[in-house]
Amino acid sequence: MKVTSLALVTLLLAALWMEAHSFSFDRKHNTCCYANNFVRKPISPQLIRSDRPTDHRCSRQAVIVVLRRGKEVCVDPSEEWFKTYKENQKNFLKKLGLSV
Known part of the structure; x- marks a missing residue:
């Protein structure tokens, strides 16, 4: 019984760890902005080459602007x-x- 419980807890912790790290796996596209x-x-x-919104999982929604x-x-x-730029x-x- 103890071995089964230990194995279950280990699998659960491994799954949680993988979930936490999968968010930052592709940092180029999952960057969050902080205050x-x-x-x-x-x-x-x-100077602006492109822009993209931050990931919806970020605590603060923002736009990442890529410069030249x-x-x-x-x-x-x-x-x-920024609103004027987008308009x-x-x-x-x-x-x-071109369609928008």
């Missing part, structure tokens, strides 16, 4: 400059006839 690493100043649109040289920074999506980007794609 102290947000960019507060507006970023010039010419590959640097990634965190941005609050409710910032007025301009959407309008530009509409002009090109």
Whole structure:
């Protein structure tokens, strides 16, 4: 009975450990943003290569902006400059006839 219980607890702990580490397995796409690493100043649109939202499992929802040289920074999506950037980007794609 003790061996069975020990084996069950070991399997449970292993499953929990794997679940905890699978979240950060692909760090490039599962990055979360924390209060102290947000960019507060507006970023010039010419410097932005792309952007993506943080993973839904992150405690703070944000947008990760990839700059021209590959640097990634965190941005609050409710910032007025970022809303303007996204709206301009959407309008530009509409002009090109691409779906948004």
